[in-house]
Amino acid sequence: MENILRFKGLTFATLGLVLAFLMYLALNVVLNAKSESDLKYTTSLVQLLDQVSPTLDSNESQKLLASLQAYSSGQSLRISGETINTQSLADFLAPQTSSLDSLVAQMSSGDLVASTNTAKGLLKSVQKRIAKKLKLTKYLQFAAALIAIALYLLVIIPMISRLSESQDTEVKVVDETKGIMSTVSEGLFLLDHDYQIGVEQSASLRKIFKLDRDLEGDFFDFISNYVSQHTVQTAQEFLGLLYGDRVKEKLIKDLNPLNEVEINLVRRDGSYESRYLDFQFNRVMEDDKLKQILVSVTDETRRVLLERELAETKEEQEAQMDLLLRILKVDQAQLRAFFSAANTDLNAINSKLEARGHSSLEIQSKVTEISKTVHKLKGDAAALGLHNFEFIAHALEEELVMVKNTSDKVSGKALLPAITKIKDLFSELEQMESLVEKLSQGQTQSLIEDGGSIEQNPVLTDDTSASGFANILHDLSRTVSKRNNKRAHIEVHGLDLTELPDELQEPMQSVAVQLVRNSIVHGSLMPEERLEAGKTDYINITTSLNETDQAYTLYVRDDGEGLDNQAILDRAIEIGMIKPEQLDRIDVKTAFKLIFHPSFSQLSEATLDGGRGVGLSLVHSMVKELGGAISVQHKLGRFSQFKVSIPKA
Amino acid sequence: MKEKSLEVFVDGLTNYFDKSTSSLAKVSTPFLIQDINKYLLDYTGIIGISGNHKGSVFFTAPQIMVVKLITEIGVMTTKEEKLMDLVGEVSNTISGNARRVFGDQFMLSTPVVLKGKGEQLHVSNISSIYVIPVVWKNMSAQLIINLDSV
Amino acid sequence: MKFMVVDDSMVIREKVENALKGEDFEIVGTAQNGIEAVEQFKALKPTVMTLDITMPLMDGIETIKEIMAIDSNVRILVVSALADKSTLIQAMHLGAYGFLCKPFRDIELIEAIEELIEDIV
Numbered sequence: 001m002e003n004i005l006r007f008k009g010l011t012f013a014t015l016g017l018v019l020a021f022l023m024y025l026a027l028n029v030v031l032n033a034k035s036e037s038d039l040k041y042t043t044s045l046v047q048l049l050d051q052v053s054p055t056l057d058s059n060e061s062q063k064l065l066a067s068l069q070a071y072s073s074g075q076s077l078r079i080s081g082e083t084i085n086t087q088s089l090a091d092f093l094a095p096q097t098s099s100l101d102s103l104v105a106q107m108s109s110g111d112l113v114a115s116t117n118t119a120k121g122l123l124k125s126v127q128k129r130i131a132k133k134l135k136l137t138k139y140l141q142f143a144a145a146l147i148a149i150a151l152y153l154l155v156i157i158p159m160i161s162r163l164s165e166s167q168d169t170e171v172k173v174v175d176e177t178k179g180i181m182s183t184v185s186e187g188l189f190l191l192d193h194d195y196q197i198g199v200e201q202s203a204s205l206r207k208i209f210k211l212d213r214d215l216e217g218d219f220f221d222f223i224s225n226y227v228s229q230h231t232v233q234t235a236q237e238f239l240g241l242l243y244g245d246r247v248k249e250k251l252i253k254d255l256n257p258l259n260e261v262e263i264n265l266v267r268r269d270g271s272y273e274s275r276y277l278d279f280q281f282n283r284v285m286e287d288d289k290l291k292q293i294l295v296s297v298t299d300e301t302r303r304v305l306l307e308r309e310l311a312e313t314k315e316e317q318e319a320q321m322d323l324l325l326r327i328l329k330v331d332q333a334q335l336r337a338f339f340s341a342a343n344t345d346l347n348a349i350n351s352k353l354e355a356r357g358h359s360s361l362e363i364q365s366k367v368t369e370i371s372k373t374v375h376k377l378k379g380d381a382a383a384l385g386l387h388n389f390e391f392i393a394h395a396l397e398e399e400l401v402m403v404k405n406t407s408d409k410v411s412g413k414a415l416l417p418a419i420t421k422i423k424d425l426f427s428e429l430e431q432m433e434s435l436v437e438k439l440s441q442g443q444t445q446s447l448i449e450d451g452g453s454i455e456q457n458p459v460l461t462d463d464t465s466a467s468g469f470a471n472i473l474h475d476l477s478r479t480v481s482k483r484n485n486k487r488a489h490i491e492v493h494g495l496d497l498t499e500l501p502d503e504l505q506e507p508m509q510s511v512a513v514q515l516v517r518n519s520i521v522h523g524s525l526m527p528e529e530r531l532e533a534g535k536t537d538y539i540n541i542t543t544s545l546n547e548t549d550q551a552y553t554l555y556v557r558d559d560g561e562g563l564d565n566q567a568i569l570d571r572a573i574e575i576g577m578i579k580p581e582q583l584d585r586i587d588v589k590t591a592f593k594l595i596f597h598p599s600f601s602q603l604s605e606a607t608l609d610g611g612r613g614v615g616l617s618l619v620h621s622m623v624k625e626l627g628g629a630i631s632v633q634h635k636l637g638r639f640s641q642f643k644v645s646i647p648k649a
Numbered sequence: 650m651k652e653k654s655l656e657v658f659v660d661g662l663t664n665y666f667d668k669s670t671s672s673l674a675k676v677s678t679p680f681l682i683q684d685i686n687k688y689l690l691d692y693t694g695i696i697g698i699s700g701n702h703k704g705s706v707f708f709t710a711p712q713i714m715v716v717k718l719i720t721e722i723g724v725m726t727t728k729e730e731k732l733m734d735l736v737g738e739v740s741n742t743i744s745g746n747a748r749r750v751f752g753d754q755f756m757l758s759t760p761v762v763l764k765g766k767g768e769q770l771h772v773s774n775i776s777s778i779y780v781i782p783v784v785w786k787n788m789s790a791q792l793i794i795n796l797d798s799v
Numbered sequence: 800m801k802f803m804v805v806d807d808s809m810v811i812r813e814k815v816e817n818a819l820k821g822e823d824f825e826i827v828g829t830a831q832n833g834i835e836a837v838e839q840f841k842a843l844k845p846t847v848m849t850l851d852i853t854m855p856l857m858d859g860i861e862t863i864k865e866i867m868a869i870d871s872n873v874r875i876l877v878v879s880a881l882a883d884k885s886t887l888i889q890a891m892h893l894g895a896y897g898f899l900c901k902p903f904r905d906i907e908l909i910e911a912i913e914e915l916i917e918d919i920v
Contacts, residue, residue, distance in 0.1 A: 228700075228756075230885075237888040244892075250914050251876065251897020257884045264699045264756045272699040272756065350680050358677030358784050366678055412676035412781065413659055419679040420651040420799070423777050426681065 019155070024148040187297035190284065195219045195239065198292070208277065208299050210265050219295075226263035242281055242293055249283055256281065260300055276304040323388070323435060330384050331468040332436065333498075338380055339433050341506050342389075345373045346426055353419070360409035367415070371400045372618050376510050377425070379615070382479065383472045383513040389428050396421040469497045472509065473516055473543060480520045487527050487538035488520050494545040500552060504646060507622050508545070508554060514615045515556040515642050516541060523560030523640055533637070535559065550647055551628075557641040562634040565591040572600065592632060596620035619644070651799045654751075655679070658706055659781055661746030662792055665739050666785050670721045674785040681777035685793060688780055689766050691715070692732060694740025696747075697758035702796045705772065706747075708740050710790035717786060729764060737762045743792075800916070803828045803845035805836040805862065806878065807854040811901070815849055815878075818905035819912075833857025837865045845873065847916060849908075850895070852879040852886065860890055867894040874915050878903070 103122060106115035177200070181188065187205030190198035197215045205215060215222055219239075224232045234257035241247045241255075253259075258279035264272045278300045284292040327335060349370050357366065378393035399418040403410055470492035481488040497505045519541050524530070527537035544555045568591045572578045577600060578586065594600055595616045619642075623630045626646045634640035659676055666674035682688055691712040697705050710718075715732045718739075724731065740760035748757050763770075772778075772795055779794040802824040804815045812829050819826065827843045830836035832854045840848075848866075852859035859877060866873060875895040877887060880902075887898055899911045 234885045234888060237885060237892065241888060241891045246894070246896060247891045248897045248914050251899070251911055252888075252891060254900050255884050255887050255891070255898055257888075262700070272697060272758065274699055274703075353678040353680040354780075356677075358675050358782070363678055412678045413656065415678050416655045416659070416781075417652040419681065419779060420655070423681055423779070427776050 019151060021148060023151065024144050185298070187295075189215060189295050191219055191239070191281075191293040191295055193243065193292075197222065205297065208297055223258070226265070227258075227261055231257050231261060239281065239293065242283055243290060245290065260304060275299060275301045277301075320431075320435060323386075323432060324439075326385050326387070327432065327436060327439070331471075332439075334384060334468055334472070335432075335436055337506050338384055338386075339429065339436070341380065342377055342425075342429050345377050346422065346429065349373055349422060353415070353422075358412055360411075363410045363412060363415070364404065367400050367403050367410075371397065371404070372621065374400065375615060375618050376514075376622070379513045379517060379618075380506075380510055382517070383476050383509065385475050385479070386432065387479075389425065389432070392421055392424050392428060396425065469495075469509070469512075469545070473512065476513060476516055477520060477541065480517055481524075481538075484521055485526065486520055486524050488524065488541060489536075489538045490516065490541045490543070492543050494543075495547060495552075497545075499547070500545075501649070504552060504626070507626060508552070508646070511619050511622055511644055512543060512545075512554055512556065514619045515554075515644075516543065518615050518642075519556065519558040519560055519640070523558050523562075525561060551645045552648070553643060553645040555641060555643050557639065559639050562636045562638055562640045563592040563595070563632065564636055565589060568592055568594055568600075575600070592634070596630070654702065654796065654799045655779060655781065655794060657747050657750045658743055658792055658794055659783070661743035662708060662739070662783055662790075664746065665742045666783070670718065670785070672786055674783050677782040677784055677789070679779055679781045682780050682793075683777060685772045685778055685795065686766075686770055688791060688793060689763075689770070690791065691765065692736040693763045694736045694743075694760045695763065696740055696744045696760050698755055698796065699758075700751075700756040702755060702798050704794075704796040704799075706743065706795070707793035708736065708743060708790065709793060710736065710739075711788060714785065714788040714790055717788065733762045733764060800824050800847060800920075801827045801843065801845040803830070803836070803839065803843060803848040805830045805833075805848060805854070805859075806851040807831045808851070811851070811878070814905075815908065818908045822909060822912075824912075833859065833862035833865070836862050837869070840866050840873070841869060844870065846919075847874045847876070847912065849876045849878045849899075849912075852877060852890065860886065860893065863890055863893045863895055874919075876911055876915050878908075 103115055103118045106118055181200065181202045184202050185204050186202060187208045188200075188202040189205060190200060192198065195218055197217060197219055199214070199216075201214050206212065209215070209226075220232050220236055223235065227235075238252070238255055238257055241252055242249065256279070258277075258281075260276055260278050262274055263277055264274055266272060276299070278298045280296045280298075282294045282296075283290050284294050352366050352369055355366070357363065374393055374397050378390055378397060381387075381389040381393060396418055399415075399421060403414045403418070406414065473490055473492050477488045477490040497509055500508055520539060524539035525533065530539070531537050539558055539560050541556065541558045543557075546553050546555075565588050569578075569583070569586070569588065572591070572594050573580055573583070577594065577597065596619070597617055600617065620630060623644055623646070628644060628646035631643050632640060633643070663674045663676065666672075685707070688709070689707070690709040692715050693707055693709040695705055695707050712732070715735060716727055719726060719732060719735050722735075726732075737760050740762070744757045744760060747755060779799075781792040781794070782789050783792060800823060802819065804812050804826065806812050806815070806829075809831070812831070816826055816829070824847070827845055828839040830839050834857045836848075836850070837857070850859050850862060854862075857865075859879070863875060866875070871894055877890050877895045877898045878901060879887065879898070880900065891898070896915050897911060899908060903911075
């Protein structure tokens with residue numbers, strides 16, 4: 001707009017100037033023509049009068065006289081070879097007619113002195129008139145020049161004033177724009193059709209990008225310093241949409257790949273700093289045509305982080321509350337025993353992994369050793385109702401089984417999934433420990449009050465003692481049977497774990513847990529099958545922990561299916577533990593002993609509770625470690641009873 | 650999948666050995682550590698990571714292995730400068746592989762190479778750090794991965 | 800104005816129909832996949848259309864391509880759960896006019912459609 005105004009102004013001004021100049025020229029021509037003819041007559045007169053001088057001879061005088069007479073009679077006159085129309089000379093000399101007449105009279109009378117004086121007077125007055133006339137011409141020329149200039153100014157001044165007026169607005173606009181650009185908190189700039197960043201930029205833009213200069217060049221080149229190539233490509237496609245005239249700007253806002261985008265700014269020390277920026281793109285239209293795209297950038301880091309923090313806190317609180325409710329049900333001493341044992345176990349697992357040995361064989365043997373410990377951890381966690389821990393341990397066990405079942409050579413790479421789960425177990429443990437720590441610092445009371453109705457443990461009527469041990473086994477049997485769609489009823493008799501020597505408490509609990517779990521998962525049919533077999537739909541399990549002079553004994557008895565020696569043998573052949581040709585050397589009656597062997601399982605699929613037979617082999621090795629013995633009595637389809645005895649030190 | 654992230658870095662490293670040398674690298678069993686300094690060997694390349702995951706990945710190797718490696722490539726030298734350059738190159742390969750696979754999620758810095766075990770690194774870790782030993786010609790280098798969400 | 804709804808979810812189809820009750824639209828067709836959509840489009844020639852992207856048999860992207868080949872004047876509003884922005888941007892490049900993210904409220908749908916047709920009513 002301003003440009004057009006400026007252009008029009010200049011054109012008008014130039015036209016005015018030319019017009020004024022032309023007028024000046026025309027005036028001059030007229031004036032000059034007039035003064036030239038005047039000059040011609042004056043010169044003739046001067047020549048004429050020159051002759052009327054005291055030095056004139058009479059012959060010359062006669063000539064002059066003749067000329068003057070010719071003049072007065074209106075004839076043409078020749079002076080110095082030039083013909084002059086005497087009529088116009090007369091017009092010219094009209095004011096001096098009387099002087100001329102007297103001059104003629106004096107000359108004809110021969111009065112030389114008088115005629116000379118009259119001639120001189122006449123000449124003077126004529127010269128005066130001519131000078132006056134010349135002056136007037138100059139004035140006229142000057143006036144013409146003045147008029148021309150005036151004309152010029154008349155045209156140009158309004159132009160100039162209009163121009164300067166628009167410049168004033170422009171200055172004002174620029175000032176206001178500058179004001180806005182220096183104070184606005186958004187980073188603002190324009191993009192042209194080639195996605196080049198415009199020079200007008202708000203001061204905040206540098207701040208947002210931590211730059212000490214303005215942004216410049218191609219927009220996509222610029223952002224590719226901060227975001228991934230994929231995002232840059234998507235942004236290109238998105239801006240392509242804005243430059244097209246089909247899509248509705250308001251209806252594609254959600255597709256902007258640069259809203260709340262995480263960018264990584266490099267700090268002075270070379271490290272990265274993540275910020276969340278929001279880029280908004282708006283079409284700038286002029287005369288219904290897209291001219292540019294206005295980009296506004298805001299730093300949303302604080303808001304985004306706050307939102308995330310809130311979400312995380314909420315999640316954490318929910319998880320903690322869940323854990324808290326569980327932990328509140330469990331005896332603190334038992335929890336601490338578990339924590340310490342779990343820490344020891346996890347560290348043992350880690351040390352085994354850290355030990356040298358990267359051949360397939362060495363890795364397999366590491367995995368076998370680790371598996372047992374993991375299974376024990378899983379059982380212990382389940383017994384205390386620490387389901388999350390139990391769940392992770394189960395997933396870890398699954399991973400280890402996968403490695404064990406690999407027929408090809410095994411690389412350490414196969415253990416990457418396992419190690420991530422070991423890490424998760426460490427963190428889960430740490431979290432529980434810190435929670436219990438907080439609880440023990442006298443916060444228990446308030447937490448319980450805040451929590452409102454915390455479910456109490458059901459009272460266990462048919463137990464000889466409502467001990468911690470009994471609670472554990474009840475909880476266990478409840479969760480395990482529920483998870484396996486079975487039903488179980490457990491009676492816990494005898495001593496509580498706390499009545500055992502410290503070093504026996506933890507292993508004995510693990511053993512009991514594994515045996516009870518084994519009864520439900522492997523020993524029991526489904527409820528309807530049990531009913532068909534003429535039994536209660538729930539399996540009855542009885543445990544009894546006793547002390548004699550020499551030993552501590554644990555009995556776990558159930559009215560399940562007992563052990564099927566033939567099935568055990570078949571399974572052993574199926575998984576390659578024994579070869580078919582060895583069969584005839586094996587006493588079928590002793591086949592059940594195979595169940596204590598690592599990697600034996602009666603179930604083809606591992607479950608959270610069953611594992612793959614590690615349970616019994618674990619029991620076996622734990623008992624052996626304590627210098628004890630394990631024995632089984634059973635009858636197919638009727639019952640099985642495990643007896644564990646640990647001699648007193 | 651956390652193991653997927655670990656795998657990408659491990660693959661980057663083993664690929665390097667497999668492609669540039671005559672014998673394959675073997676991955677040993679991974680384990681967890683708390684303090685990184687005890688596990689740094691003679692030469693260490695460090696890749697800084699930001700984006701969805703934040704932290705750093707270290708490739709650390711004993712001098713004897715780096716010398717052997719550079720010899721295999723056909724350069725007969727024990728010049729520290731050259732050895733550091735090679736470690737940087739290995740780290741670059743690991744980082745490049747990760748960049749290709751992760752694309753969007755990771756931003757990886759250009760590797761920095763350190764020499765010696767003397768300098769104590771201050772590595773912030775909220776949880777345990779992964780160590781994955783890689784054995785090549787009976788020499789063991791380590792890939793150390795410290796990522797906040799892996 | 801002739802309106803067509805394309806979505807594999809019956810719930811969404813009904814939701815759009817209900818939202819537009821009382822508005823100045825005549826719902827001439829509903830389709831649950833791209834193939835149905837293209838066939839109905841040929842016969843019914845709607846002016847406005849809402850279109851899902853993830854659909855069985857023929858997805859939204861293919862549907863836009865085929866519909867554009869028949870009549871590129873139709874105003875298509877892509878209605879989808881925002882997953883992959885570049886796919887949705889591709890849909891715009893192929894000829895859709897705008898996008899509305901699932902889940903949406905009735906008023907959001909109506910506003911989006913008003914915006915979609917503001918220059919032809």
